[in-house]
Amino acid sequence: MPPSAMHTVVCDMLGIRHPILQGAMQGGGSVDLVSAVSNAGGLGILPTFGGTEEKLRADIAEVGQRTDKPFAVNILPMGRGFTETRARICIELDVPIVTTGRADPGEDAVHMLKDAGITVLSVVPTVGHAVRMVEEGVDAIIASGCEAGGHVGTVSTLPLVPQVADAVDVPVLAAGGIGDARGVLAAFALGAVGVQIGTLFMASSESGLNAWGVEQLVHMSEIDTVVTKAMTGAPVRCIATPELVAYEAARRDGADKTVLSDLRKKARAGRHPERDEDRRQTAAGQVAGLIHEVRPVADIIEALVAESAAMAVTFRKQAG
Numbered sequence: 001m002p003p004s005a006m007h008t009v010v011c012d013m014l015g016i017r018h019p020i021l022q023g024a025m026q027g028g029g030s031v032d033l034v035s036a037v038s039n040a041g042g043l044g045i046l047p048t049f050g051g052t053e054e055k056l057r058a059d060i061a062e063v064g065q066r067t068d069k070p071f072a073v074n075i076l077p078m079g080r081g082f083t084e085t086r087a088r089i090c091i092e093l094d095v096p097i098v099t100t101g102r103a104d105p106g107e108d109a110v111h112m113l114k115d116a117g118i119t120v121l122s123v124v125p126t127v128g129h130a131v132r133m134v135e136e137g138v139d140a141i142i143a144s145g146c147e148a149g150g151h152v153g154t155v156s157t158l159p160l161v162p163q164v165a166d167a168v169d170v171p172v173l174a175a176g177g178i179g180d181a182r183g184v185l186a187a188f189a190l191g192a193v194g195v196q197i198g199t200l201f202m203a204s205s206e207s208g209l210n211a212w213g214v215e216q217l218v219h220m221s222e223i224d225t226v227v228t229k230a231m232t233g234a235p236v237r238c239i240a241t242p243e244l245v246a247y248e249a250a251r252r253d254g255a256d257k258t259v260l261s262d263l264r265k266k267a268r269a270g271r272h273p274e275r276d277e278d279r280r281q282t283a284a285g286q287v288a289g290l291i292h293e294v295r296p297v298a299d300i301i302e303a304l305v306a307e308s309a310a311m312a313v314t315f316r317k318q319a320g
């Protein structure tokens with residue numbers, strides 16, 4: 001197979017064809033999605049957040065059966081015990097790549113993974129966090145802007161990526177708000193050598209997201225997300241349901257604990273009040289406004305690569 005038109009150092013580092021990572025996604029990043037992305041030449045990443053150790057073992061085994069290409073596991077540091085058990089499972093089951101997200105997993109965890117020969121990439125929301133992770137020994141940084149779905153900081157992708165790229169001497173990938181080839185090229189223009197995409201893959205045929213969530217994704221606009229603490233206690237960008245918006249308004253107004261707890265339960269309720277419909281709330285990024293259809297993963301990746309390459313040629317011609 002010829003090298004990707006988008007080949008970068010990230011492809012060599014991770015053993016993948018295209019420098020396109022599918023960000024780990026609790027609630028939608030199932031084995032179907034992860035294996036489809038890896039089989040299409042990107043990097044599929046399994047989530048661990050919210051899942052048991054047994055599930056992680058079963059998921060790793062199943063992805064390993066469905067693809068002979070590299071895939072990764074994401075560890076959200078949810079306390080030392082959680083981080084270490086997940087890291088040990090990755091080592092034991094020969095997972096080649098681990099990503100970390102939301103917070104610093106700690107130097108010990110990074111060393112444990114690196115000593116086992118695992119490539120480690122860290123998702124970061126600030127320059128300071130990026131520098132710390134590089135000091136701890138990670139191989140690459142994924143700079144994630146606050147327009148992303150999932151846990152977010154406060155700096156958006158446009159200013160974050162070049163500042164991180166200037167501050168560290170390892171490859172930098174961009175995440176947050178990338179929904180088509182224009183976003184990919186923008187990321188490269190900012191100094192990234194690869195991209196991590198979440199929301200767009202949530203709206204793929206292989207996504208494990210419930211039908212309600214997929215329907216929301218293809219119809220919502222760029223203003224239909226909300227950053228809320230109702231899901232994990234930390235800021236998470238989600239689909240702005242009336243229940244989540246009500247929770248956030250009450251929180252801002254200083255509502256008391258009982259009121260907030262009640263609103264939080266309603267916002268996280270997984271079923272439609274009248275119909276028997278799974279309405280489990282999902283994280284989603286502002287780029288959802290750009291997504292209007294559900295497509296197979298292979299088509300999404302092929303289009304991202306072909307359109308980015310064509311656009312790069314146009315830019316070169318414009319530049320003379």
Ligand SMILES: Cc1cc2nc3c(=O)[nH]c(=O)nc-3n(C[C@H](O)[C@H](O)[C@H](O)COP(=O)(O)O)c2cc1C
Nearest residue numbers: 023024025026101148149150176177198199283285
């Ligand atoms: C539904 C959903 C769940 C997510 N869960 C996780 C997770 O478990 N761990 C993690 O590091 N990032 C998680 N993220 C963030 C993604 O991995 C990715 O970095 C982000 O979606 C990129 O921004 P985008 O949504 O604008 O493409 C999640 C994102 C979404 C949309």
